[in-house]
Amino acid sequence: MPESSKLSERRPRAVGLLGGGVIGGGWAARFVLNGVDVRLYGRSPGALERVQKMLANARRAYQRLTLVPMPAEGSLTVVKSVEDAVRGVELVQESAPERLELKQQLLATASRAAAPETLICSSTSGLRPSLLQAEMDHPDRLLVAHPFNPVYLLPLVELCAGQSTAPEALARAAEIYRSVGMHPLVMRKEVDGFIANRLQEAVFREALWLVHDDLATVQEVDDAVCYSFGLRRPVIGPVQGYRITVAETSARRAMERFGPELKLPWTKLTEVPEFTDAFLDKLAEQSDAQAGNMTIPELEQKRDDCLVAVLQGLRAQGHGAGETLARWEQGLRDRILPLTNGSGLLRMPARQIPSEWNDCDGHVVESHYSKLFHIATDNLLCYIGVDGEYRSNCGSYHTVEMHLFHLRELYAGDRVQVLTQILGADDKHLHLFHVLTRESDEEQAATGEQVLLHVSAGSGHRGPVQGNVRERVLELARLHAKLPCPERAGGSITLR
Amino acid sequence: MPESSKLSERRPRAVGLLGGGVIGGGWAARFVLNGVDVRLYGRSPGALERVQKMLANARRAYQRLTLVPMPAEGSLTVVKSVEDAVRGVELVQESAPERLELKQQLLATASRAAAPETLICSSTSGLRPSLLQAEMDHPDRLLVAHPFNPVYLLPLVELCAGQSTAPEALARAAEIYRSVGMHPLVMRKEVDGFIANRLQEAVFREALWLVHDDLATVQEVDDAVCYSFGLRRPVIGPVQGYRITVAETSARRAMERFGPELKLPWTKLTEVPEFTDAFLDKLAEQSDAQAGNMTIPELEQKRDDCLVAVLQGLRAQGHGAGETLARWEQGLRDRILPLTNGSGLLRMPARQIPSEWNDCDGHVVESHYSKLFHIATDNLLCYIGVDGEYRSNCGSYHTVEMHLFHLRELYAGDRVQVLTQILGADDKHLHLFHVLTRESDEEQAATGEQVLLHVSAGSGHRGPVQGNVRERVLELARLHAKLPCPERAGGSITLR
Numbered sequence: 005m006p007e008s009s010k011l012s013e014r015r016p017r018a019v020g021l022l023g024g025g026v027i028g029g030g031w032a033a034r035f036v037l038n039g040v041d042v043r044l045y046g047r048s049p050g051a052l053e054r055v056q057k058m059l060a061n062a063r064r065a066y067q068r069l070t071l072v073p074m075p076a077e078g079s080l081t082v083v084k085s086v087e088d089a090v091r092g093v094e095l096v097q098e099s100a101p102e103r104l105e106l107k108q109q110l111l112a113t114a115s116r117a118a119a120p121e122t123l124i125c126s127s128t129s130g131l132r133p134s135l136l137q138a139e140m141d142h143p144d145r146l147l148v149a150h151p152f153n154p155v156y157l158l159p160l161v162e163l164c165a166g167q168s169t170a171p172e173a174l175a176r177a178a179e180i181y182r183s184v185g186m187h188p189l190v191m192r193k194e195v196d197g198f199i200a201n202r203l204q205e206a207v208f209r210e211a212l213w214l215v216h217d218d219l220a221t222v223q224e225v226d227d228a229v230c231y232s233f234g235l236r237r238p239v240i241g242p243v244q245g246y247r248i249t250v251a252e253t254s255a256r257r258a259m260e261r262f263g264p265e266l267k268l269p270w271t272k273l274t275e276v277p278e279f280t281d282a283f284l285d286k287l288a289e290q291s292d293a294q295a296g297n298m299t300i301p302e303l304e305q306k307r308d309d310c311l312v313a314v315l316q317g318l319r320a321q322g323h324g325a326g327e328t329l330a331r332w333e334q335g336l337r338d339r340i341l342p343l344t345n346g347s348g349l350l351r352m353p354a355r356q357i358p359s360e361w362n363d364c365d366g367h368v369v370e371s372h373y374s375k376l377f378h379i380a381t382d383n384l385l386c387y388i389g390v391d392g393e394y395r396s397n398c399g400s401y402h403t404v405e406m407h408l409f410h411l412r413e414l415y416a417g418d419r420v421q422v423l424t425q426i427l428g429a430d431d432k433h434l435h436l437f438h439v440l441t442r443e444s445d446e447e448q449a450a451t452g453e454q455v456l457l458h459v460s461a462g463s464g465h466r467g468p469v470q471g472n473v474r475e476r477v478l479e480l481a482r483l484h485a486k487l488p489c490p491e492r493a494g495g496s497i498t499l500r
Numbered sequence: 501m502p503e504s505s506k507l508s509e510r511r512p513r514a515v516g517l518l519g520g521g522v523i524g525g526g527w528a529a530r531f532v533l534n535g536v537d538v539r540l541y542g543r544s545p546g547a548l549e550r551v552q553k554m555l556a557n558a559r560r561a562y563q564r565l566t567l568v569p570m571p572a573e574g575s576l577t578v579v580k581s582v583e584d585a586v587r588g589v590e591l592v593q594e595s596a597p598e599r600l601e602l603k604q605q606l607l608a609t610a611s612r613a614a615a616p617e618t619l620i621c622s623s624t625s626g627l628r629p630s631l632l633q634a635e636m637d638h639p640d641r642l643l644v645a646h647p648f649n650p651v652y653l654l655p656l657v658e659l660c661a662g663q664s665t666a667p668e669a670l671a672r673a674a675e676i677y678r679s680v681g682m683h684p685l686v687m688r689k690e691v692d693g694f695i696a697n698r699l700q701e702a703v704f705r706e707a708l709w710l711v712h713d714d715l716a717t718v719q720e721v722d723d724a725v726c727y728s729f730g731l732r733r734p735v736i737g738p739v740q741g742y743r744i745t746v747a748e749t750s751a752r753r754a755m756e757r758f759g760p761e762l763k764l765p766w767t768k769l770t771e772v773p774e775f776t777d778a779f780l781d782k783l784a785e786q787s788d789a790q791a792g793n794m795t796i797p798e799l800e801q802k803r804d805d806c807l808v809a810v811l812q813g814l815r816a817q818g819h820g821a822g823e824t825l826a827r828w829e830q831g832l833r834d835r836i837l838p839l840t841n842g843s844g845l846l847r848m849p850a851r852q853i854p855s856e857w858n859d860c861d862g863h864v865v866e867s868h869y870s871k872l873f874h875i876a877t878d879n880l881l882c883y884i885g886v887d888g889e890y891r892s893n894c895g896s897y898h899t900v901e902m903h904l905f906h907l908r909e910l911y912a913g914d915r916v917q918v919l920t921q922i923l924g925a926d927d928k929h930l931h932l933f934h935v936l937t938r939e940s941d942e943e944q945a946a947t948g949e950q951v952l953l954h955v956s957a958g959s960g961h962r963g964p965v966q967g968n969v970r971e972r973v974l975e976l977a978r979l980h981a982k983l984p985c986p987e988r989a990g991g992s993i994t995l996r
Contacts, residue, residue: 158732228696
């Protein structure tokens with residue numbers, strides 16, 4: 005694995021792209037946004053416009069993908085000939101339509117115009133590199149580098165050498181793709197369709213049978229994937245996924261159990277490899293190697309953590325299984341009864357700090373303290389009756405000021421709770437004081453003093469709190485006024 | 501679609517589970533954590549222990565999955581007979597091993613002991629419900645309800661009726677599964693293997709061929725999935741995924757284009773449906789219906805948003821493609837040059853507010869203001885030379901106090917920037933003042949006053965800033981001391 009700090013040094017200055025379709029455009033976006041100059045040759049007249057649209061999509065996606073500032077964008081130049089695209093660049097990426105003769109011709113032309121040391125890679129989805137090399141000058145620098153749509157987001161690039169490909173060409177290509185955020189996978193043998201497309205096509209073919217035989221509609225087939233094993237797919241592959249499901253500690257026994265099931269007449273395509281002893285040994289050995297030092301329960305926990313992250317991500321998008329989750333949460337929310345402690349303070353139920361909240365030093369990042377106080381405020385609003393109906397008809401409270409005081413570090417795994425006191429309330433304002441404590445020792449970890457303003461529905465301007473919510477908040481404020489005022493309330497930061 | 505607010509009303513009070521393996525245990529966890537009492541009958545001696553372990557896993561997963569407080573847990577009772585499990589419950593869920601006779605016998609026994617109105621569902625992965633009904637009393641309330649592992653996290657449940665199943669039994673079952681957060685999918689016809697398992701098995705079989713023929717190892721097969729099309733699977737199914745990839749606006753033409761490709765000798769399993777006119781029409785019609793009112797570019801944007809969310813989720817877990825992303829970000833971070841504005845203040849590059857930052861009122865949630873100031877602080881630390889090496893050898897700064905002042909609302913799509921001023925610095929403290937402005941009008945949207953403490957590496961206690969970092973921070977503080985002190989610095993929250 006190369007040192008990450010040196011990744012940017014391996015980034016090429018300029019690349020030449022042949023083809024401006026979905027794949028060529030995706031390459032252009034990935035390279036330009038990574039600061040690489042792109043020279044693009046596309047035969048169809050609308051190529052520039054299409055590529056610019058993809059670039060805009062990619063810019064928008066990257067803004068959400070990462071909080072790290074991006075390098076200055078590379079330039080995008082559309083050129084009129086193959087020769088103009090390939091001269092003076094470090095890498096040529098061919099993404100023409102999947103016709104062997106067309107690609108052979110294009111690559112031959114490129115190979116004669118490019119410097120002999122320029123890498124030439126083909127994005128073909130399935131054609132063998134040995135066939136693509138046939139007509140080229142210096143065919144040793146030709147390899148397949150097969151990406152996945154959208155190229156600017158999906159990291160995999162399958163690298164496949166042909167008969168004449170030099171090993172150092174493969175190594176150089178892998179470094180270049182890694183420098184722009186990709187995950188190169190070097191093929192062991194040259195084969196039609198490489199790896200991922202063979203797997204994708206097997207699913208697609210079975211999906212076609214289901215639709216063809218009226219067993220399911222296109223929508224039902226897609227839903228069956230997206231709401232079930234598809235959620236696992238960014239997290240765990242089909243083989244390890246199967247191994248974890250079967251309650252067997254030995255990989256060999258897990259694999260052995262699947263043999264008979266594969267011969268059941270569930271699918272249209274029943275040709276399967278024989279489960280010979282030698283094949284079972286190989287499967288078991290490789291599955292053990294893949295698991296490394298992790299036990300099945302450890303792998304299960306890792307899988308769960310990742311699935312949660314994926315589901316949370318999808319929830320923020322209101323999409324697929326995330327929508328199901330949001331609907332389920334809404335059902336849960338409708339039956340919350342917030343709690344008070346002995347002294348009448350409002351208490352947010354204790355929760356455990358997840359490991360994602362840590363920064364690289366192992367401490368909880370401060371914005372998460374703020375998030376905990378935000379949840380406590382939601383809890384209070386829920387308690388005084390600010391629900392969906394009240395928000396739509398009357399309004400809600402918005403934070404105008406927040407003063408956080410950190411008293412001790414928290415770590416992932418700590419169980420924490422928040423106690424909330426109303427320091428003051430009138431028709432428009434709500435002044436709160438939150439105390440975050442560890443459940444184990446009840447010591448204060450942080451305090452949050454917060455002022456909220458009541459904003460009327462629709463107008464977006466300040467307006468008085470109404471009806472039952474007004475009564476409940478003023479009554480709670482009267483009760484809390486009898487409690488002692490917290491020591492840190494009203495404090496200011498001292499200039500040093 | 502039922503009213504979400506009524507979901508909890510459809511939740512059963514008690515269910516009976518037959519079988520305490522991976523699937524039965526998963527059901528137990530989902531029901532118990534949703535507040536449903538569970539009576540579990542498992543033949544193997546370690547069933548209770550196994551189920552309790554799964555329940556613990558599920559509790560842990562749910563704590564991360566949702567910030568909404570869960571209902572009081574249902575009870576888990578392990579009983580000694582089928583009869584004890586099924587009496588007085590609304591739903592019986594059978595999850596015994598996949599042997600037809602065993603299941604038939606178990607379901608027959610259950611059907612004689614349960615009240616006639618009790619629903620009886622089988623978790624079978626592929627056996628037809630008509631076969632399972634054979635020996636039952638009141639077979640009209642038997643259906644297949646096939647879940648996916650882990651049952652407490654994956655939402656899909658395939659519902660399949662047998663010859664004797666009553667339509668109202670299907671409808672009641674769908675409501676029950678929806679009430680515990682699942683996505684029921686009702687099969688159109690009775691078929692071995694249902695939908696999702698046929699698709700999963702097609703992939704698995706192809707994966708086995710790849711491994712068998714030494715084209716890829718188990719690890720490579722799984723990686724090829726997880727880093728490429730697998731990332732799309734929680735987001736978009738195989739059929740719509742294909743349609744978006746092909747640059748064709750008509751679904752029929754998109755599908756037509758795939759016909760010849762499916763016949764290429766890429767896989768071991770080449771039996772494919774004939775692309776007759778009637779079949780093409782059907783595919784096109786269903787694909788159009790699935791897209792609804794959304795155009796291809798709209799579908800693309802939705803797909804991208806979800807992929808970003810999935811990738812961010814995986815990044816927080818340091819897993820698979822998320823690790824690739826993190827490594828790429830580290831590479832980017834290593835070449836950041838923070839900027840200063842005309843007056844010498846540090847400037848965080850402008851960024852757009854993503855739609856996920858909105859609360860239900862359409863405003864940016866306050867913890868995200870805090871996050872923006874956190875990023876600005878990271879920017880400053882980067883500027884003064886606090887990098888990975890400094891953190892490991894010398895230490896870093898931790899926030900001890902933060903005072904946020906909200907001045908105007910921000911909305912998704914706004915482009916914002918942060919200007920940072922050092923108000924004071926000594927060997928151990930750093931006192932900052934951040935101003936968040938909209939790029940368009942440069943009006944202040946929020947201010948953040950922050951005090952940080954220098955903490956020594958290893959010890960976790962306060963300790964002096966060292967070397968070049970010390971020089972740079974003190975020099976920058978001297979420069980910033982010449983600037984006017986911000987109006988809101990040192991302010992306190994007034995008690996109302």
